[in-house]
Amino acid sequence: MDIAEILKALAATLNDEGPAVEILPGEAAGSHRIDTPQDVPEGTAAVVRTSGSTGTPKRTVLPTDSLAASSMAAAEHLGTEGQWLLALPVHYVAGLAVLTRSLYAGTRPWAMDLAGSFTAQAFTAAAGELTDKVRLTSLVPTQLARLLEDPAPETIAVLRRFNTILLGGGAASESLRSSARSHGLNIVRTYGMTETCGGCVYDGKPLPGVHLDVAAGRIRLGGDVLAAGYLDDPAHTAERFLLDAAGRRWFTTDDLGSYEDGVLNVLGRIDDVINTGGVKISAAAVAAAIEAVPGVRSALVVGVPDPEWGSAIGSLVTGEATGESIRDAVRSSLGPAAVPRRLLQVPELPALPGGKPDRRAAISQLAAAGRE
Helix, strand or coil: CCHHHHHHHHHHHHCCCCCCEEEEECCCCCCEEEECCCCCCCCEEEEEECCCCCCCCCEEEEEHHHHHHHHHHHHHHHCCCCEEEECCCCCCHHHHHHHHHHHHHCCCCEECCCCCCCCHHHHHHHHCCCCCCCEEEEECHHHHHHHHCCCCHHHHHHHHHCCEEEECCCCCCHHHHHHHHHCCCCEEEEEEEHHHCEEEEECCEECCCEEEEEECCEEEEEECCCCCEECCCHHHHHHHEEECCCCCEEEEEEEEEEEECCEEEEEEEHHHEEEECCEEEEHHHHHHHHHCCCCEEEEEEEEEEECCCEEEEEEEEEECCCHHHHHHHHHHHHCHHHCCCEEEECCCCCECCCCCECHHHHHHHHHHHHHC
């Protein structure tokens, strides 16, 4: 099924002229198919599965009104609407959001070929097909890193042609953001999830109509962009979607953060803390320390089961920096307990189809390397 058919089905459900849709990956790489989910609440436009990066994917119910609120809030914040380049799978919320924003804006998106791995050449060719004066795209950090690694002049040219490049799906290292700035790219960092119809906090600030709160260190999100809940899963719905004393509805995330002076700072996931030998270490802090080392492109830090330490700090690293320089840098900035006991240099970090880091794959790689 091509993007034109998916757009047609989405347009019908958003206009109350067709059933709700659930976009799923097809048999061929990069392909998709549409199912019609049954017994969905009235007003449902789409059912989207969470990425499942750390657990079993949930089927999230997205109402038409929530998708509309998300699209309109993004357009209001950016101050413009335009033509989108689709570079993410549409069975995940970030890809779906590109299509719904295009439908509400009345513009025709262009989809790059997702059958193969993401490459700078494929992205550059697809971006060259855009015709609108205002051009937008949504990427994950892994994709932007590939685009900016020894980039060809034509790749930089098409990237500069985008009015805005939304960057979400995970933390972007300071070195990546610095590289983007050096090339004059307009990057907007986004934060959100399937349960909020995608990104709803841009550069740390909530979009119009989005409520943001940090309770006991845990990030909560509210507003018209919220999902209705999880299909056929009332227990998880009741656990995550709560009403406060004032009757306001919130989604409780798995992320820790601080919210000061109107700006959100995401500190990492709740399960990001690794207890190694009785010492609690932030995986995000270790990853940041590693990514600050000259020669490191990116890092993924996880806890690896260990018979002696309970969990050993493990890291997959891309780039040319030596293991010794990486360990010395972590020891200097965070202390000896934070130094990765398992360190593996790889060509690319493992990623889920939507581009998010695949932590379970990383644990498996590091565990296997430790047994060799």
